[in-house]
């Protein structure tokens with residue numbers, strides 16, 4: 001009997017495995033691929049808060065500025081010298097997480113897909129294991145979630161390529177908005193290194209169609225293609241007897257940006273806390289693991305709910321309204337507030353400040369706001 005079986009060697013599974021193995025528990029991570037971090041779907045734009053949780057990690061460069069480009073090509077430039085985040089090589093990030101998990105004593109079984117979960121039994125392509133606790137960190141198509149009978153969140157498609165792009169400012173990312181560019185979400189261009197960028201689109205339409213149009217407009221040719229799904233909204237329940245669900249599998253993703261690493265890591269801290277108590281007490285009942293759900297809902301759950309509200313409103317904005325919104329936000333006092341209070345992980349905080357200063361913005365941002373967050 002293992003102490004902990006983690007399904008999925010993404011950042012959440014590896015972080016949890018690492019922390020629990022460090023405490024002396026017997027942990028095995030099951031990963032269906034033969035390699036950690038590959039294939040990578042991510043753009044690798046990580047807020048500074050992520051590194052407050054993980055500690056020092058390999059980074060490519062800082063992200064200090066952003067240009068938001070309206071449907072008609074108006075540009076809102078935000079940011080200055082403050083570091084809001086870092087661009088990372090996501091493959092290297094996951095591999096470093098894997099190295100730490102192994103160093104702390106966890107086993108990682110690569111090329112071992114989990115086929116079925118029936119707590120405490122885990123059936124893989126190689127055989128059966130048993131574990132006192134099972135952690136579902138197996139991404140958007142989670143088999144652990146299915147075994148719990150929990151419905152999948154809504155998933156929107158994202159298409160992404162790497163291409164050579166002429167950029168002047170490596171520390172500035174470009175965001176394109178508008179219903180002809182990326183209906184319901186947005187497109188991006190994120191500098192990597194040596195003139196290469198990740199260019200992508202997430203949308204409610206066919207994201208590949210919109211990405212091809214953007215690449216034609218930017219006059220660039222891709223050298224590699226990727227993409228994946230972004231969960232929109234949290235699942236209704238993230239625990240059952242002996243099982244906890246975390247990360248993309250649980251919908252721990254900001255519906256405003258598609259960023260899942262920070263909210264997933266915050267929820268992972270709750271997994272670790274609850275797991276340690278359950279393993280110590282030998283109590284893996286639903287009532288013992290309910291603490292996990294309370295923990296993350298009272299923590300990052302509040303901002304994820306705000307993000308879902310912002311998203312539900314954002315996806316209905318017309319192109320004319322985007323133009324007006326960008327015009328308003330381009331005013332000096334507005335940009336000053338964005339630069340001072342903007343936080344990738346907590347967009348509702350800056351939204352409050354903007355509406356207070358300019359009540360006309362309530363029309364666009366008001367619905368997203370909840371007092372006290």
Ligand SMILES: Cc1cc2nc3c(=O)[nH]c(=O)nc-3n(C[C@H](O)[C@H](O)[C@H](O)COP(=O)(O)OP(=O)(O)OC[C@H]3O[C@@H](n4cnc5c(N)ncnc54)[C@H](O)[C@@H]3O)c2cc1C
Pocket residue numbers: 007008009010011012013030031032033037041042043044045046112113114115137138139140141142143158159160200227228229230246247248249253258259260261262264
């Ligand atoms: C195009 C795109 C760009 C993104 N950009 C960003 C960004 O810039 N910043 C950010 O914060 N977030 C970004 N995200 C989101 C981020 O990538 C995810 O939120 C994050 O990877 C979730 O981590 P996870 O550990 O929960 O799941 P995953 O990273 O999906 O890992 C799950 C792992 O489980 C394995 N697995 C699945 N099923 C099984 C099984 N049955 N048996 C064994 N193994 C299994 C998978 O192979 C995978 O390795 C982006 C997402 C997309 C699609």
